[in-house]
């Protein structure tokens with residue numbers, strides 16, 4: 001794992017001394033290399049479950065590097081495909097992919113979608129809802145741009161049950177942190193304190 005990738009992982013995991021508790025999506029290529037395979041896996045399960053009609057007008061909210069966008073194009077024969085993401089890096093990366101000819105990419109936030117009411121048949125968000133600061137506002141925007149009787153759907157990892165793809169990495173990093181803290185404590189204790197500590201364990 002190179003330095004850049006490790007930095008991104010720490011940022012996504014929300015830990016480490018350099019984290020500012022905000023998830024950054026400003027390095028789309030690294031994101032795609034790290035998360036793309038997981039996005040594809042869960043995206044295809046979601047589309048099988050959703051079973052959307054062919055020929056629908058789609059909006060994807062938070063398209064990232066365009067993984068799920070490509071899956072919709074391949075599997076759902078949409079009449080049109082629009083996407084938004086507030087990250088310039090993600091939109092530039094996605095719009096450089098072969099799918100770009102068939103997609104209307106826009107830099108925009110879920111909380112202020114740049115479309116008139118009732119524009120789409122299906123509005124979907126893949127692994128995005130937890131990142132939207134005002135989720136009721138974001139969901140209300142998704143509903144506004146969906147035609148009556150259309151579909152608004154999305155999914156996120158089951159973070160509460162630790163069922164996300166970063167779990168093994170996070171566990172390893174936490175174990176490493178705990179080990180480092182224990183080692184540091186050992187080093188700062190005086191010999192007398194160390195012997196008290198070892199008599200207590």
Ligand SMILES: C[S@@+](CC[C@H](N)C(=O)[O-])C[C@H]1O[C@@H](n2cnc3c(N)ncnc32)[C@H](O)[C@@H]1O
Nearest residue numbers: 025039062063064087109110126127128131132
């Ligand atoms: C985990 S990525 C998921 C990307 C892609 N949908 C996928 O399945 O791989 C989350 C994406 O949500 C975007 N995002 C974050 N806040 C957002 C917001 N307020 N509105 C729309 N998208 C947002 C990020 O820029 C990022 O590209």
